[in-house]
Amino acid sequence: MPSLKDLRNRIASVKATQKITKAMQMVAAAKLRRAQLAAEAARPYAERMEKVLASLSSGLSGSKPLLLGGTGRDNVQLLVVCTAERGLCGAFNSSIVRLARDKALALMAQGKTVKILCVGKKGHDQLKRQFEKQIIDLIDLRGVRYLGFSDADVIGRKIIAMFNEGEFDVCTLFFSRFRSVILQIPTALQLIPAEFETAKGTHGPHAVYEYEPDEEAILSTLLPRNISVQVFRALLENAASEQGARMAAMDNATRNAGEMIKKQTLKYNRSRQAMITKELIEIISGAEAL
Structure with missing residues (x-):
């Protein structure tokens, strides 16, 4: 299971990629016209x-x-x-x-x-x-x-x-x-x-030049x-x-990056909450033992 630091690095990396794809989308839109x-x-x-x-x-x-x-x-x-x-x-x-x-x-x-x-x-x-x-x-x-x-x-x-x-x-x-x-x-x-x-496919009378x-x-x-x-x-x-x-x-890539950020953020929050819960259980268990 990845650590919290690894998850934070992944989220930061995907966010940086999302900024690039968004910028490329805007540039392409400007050139398209x-x-x-x-x-x-x-x-x-x-x-x-x-x-x-x-x-x-x-x-x-x-x-x-x-x-x-x-x-x-x-x-x-x-x-x-x-x-x-x-x-x-x-x-x-x-x-x-x-x-x-x-x-x-x-x-x-x-x-x-x-x-x-x-x-x-x-x-x-x-x-x-x-x-x-x-x-x-x-x-x-x-x-x-x-x-x-x-x-x-x-x-x-x-x-x-x-x-x-x-x-x-x-x-x-x-x-x-x-x-x-x-x-x-x-x-x-x-x-x-x-x-x-x-x-091709022309029928009927036509002008003669x-x-x-x-x-x-x-x-x-x-x-x-x-x-x-x-x-x-x-x-x-x-x-x-x-x-x-x-x-x-680039629009699809930006959307996919957004979905990935949501998933990684949810994973990060769950892992962080699990670690906090584990630490609380250890503190309470230690207090009861005393």
Whole structure:
């Protein structure tokens, strides 16, 4: 049975931990608002970009650009896994890694070659245990305080350069879509060849546009930019999801610490009362003996 000093030390330790988790929760709540606004502001632009590209691609009469039509093969698959640089955010990182791991294992079971590009240290740390040979690079964003389009453009240009050099046939982006503080949705988005969700399931008449210059010239400019736009959107969604997940995780940790403090305090009081009762019994017994 632990002594009273041990119990006091435990209570003090848990209280110190509770202060830290409470502070982290408040910091995450403050950062969440900014990150959420940035993610919501990026969505209309990315969705509109998809609509424009879908409209342009539907009007093509000849062969499609490689970024749109692909190489015609799917033997080599590149998985771009975007996670956080830091932990203590619940299942945020592991849920993205789990989705990417399932995809990689399914592709490898089909005899495909899988390459993994990690954006974020936490995803890299988890994936290297099982896919160390498949990981080709790690893009570290720990030094970036506020995400900008230039950060995503570097990643987008790297993906396009690898594709132009024939290093892969299909590229899929993994990130977490922010829905609310308690709900972040792990998402897989195919970048190359481009797939447009807004183009699927459209029925009925639609407007016909004439473009100047022609569709091929516009697509040659917009398709590479679209990759950077989608990566930027994924990074912003991840930033909001990370703060939301951290806020929820630290709130749970603070509550758990409070419950632990109550239990340890009750245990301490019972032990202290038992010792006092024992001492009183010894005093009374000694007095009676005299």
